[in-house]
Amino acid sequence: MNTTLRLSPSPNTAAFVARIEQASGQNLLACYQCGKCSAGCPMAAHMDVLPNQIIRMAQLGMRDRLLAADSIWICVSCLTCNSRCPKDIRIAEVIEALRDTVLSGGSREDRLDIQKLSPEARGALPPIAIISAMRKLTS
Numbered sequence: 001m002n003t004t005l006r007l008s009p010s011p012n013t014a015a016f017v018a019r020i021e022q023a024s025g026q027n028l029l030a031c032y033q034c035g036k037c038s039a040g041c042p043m044a045a046h047m048d049v050l051p052n053q054i055i056r057m058a059q060l061g062m063r064d065r066l067l068a069a070d071s072i073w074i075c076v077s078c079l080t081c082n083s084r085c086p087k088d089i090r091i092a093e094v095i096e097a098l099r100d101t102v103l104s105g106g107s108r109e110d111r112l113d114i115q116k117l118s119p120e121a122r123g124a125l126p127p128i129a130i131i132s133a134m135r136k137l138t139s
Contacts, residue, residue, distance in 0.1 A: 013061030020058050023097035030087045031055045037081035037091050047071040051081045051091050058094060067105075072098045076128055 021028055031052070038050035049057065049071040057066050066072070072095050081091040114122065114133055122130070 010061075013063070016063045017058065017061050019101065020094060020097045023100060024090065024093040026089050026091075026094055028055060028059045028089075028094070031059070031085075031089050032087065034086060036084040036086065040080045040084045042078060042080065043074050043076055046074050051075075051095075054098070055089065055091060055094060058098070066098055067102050071095075072102070076132055 017028065033052055033056060035050075035052050037055075038044050038052045041047070041051050044050055047070070049066070049069045051071075054066065054069070054071060075092065075095045077092050077096070079092050082089075082093075085091060114130060117125075
């Protein structure tokens with residue numbers, strides 16, 4: 001008697017995983033969930049889904065939950081996660097691919113439009129906020 005449980009992803013799940021892998025250039029299944037990316041992330045305390053959890057959810061094809069996560073927008077692309085990964089998974093690129101997926105769907109309106117800010121407000125913003133906002137518009 002074979003007691004092995006086999007799960008087959010739905011075609012939508014498989015397509016989502018393939019899209020994220022192709023857009024990011026990363027093999028999601030290479031991650032073995034050591035957590036070093038999350039341990040080193042300077043923004044982890046503010047994230048609803050930690051970087052290693054983002055990878056795991058992407059592996060499982062949890063599209064809707066991932067694309068609704070605030071974490072993909074909280075990431076400041078400092079690349080600490082990339083440098084800490086023992087499997088050389090470029091997690092920041094996976095997060096960029098998730099951002100791109102959201103933006104290409106046209107379903108999100110919470111982006112910062114720099115041009116609508118007054119010169120005083122632009123002067124008060126930290127440079128990383130402006131860079132991050134511009135990356136969200138161009139990714």
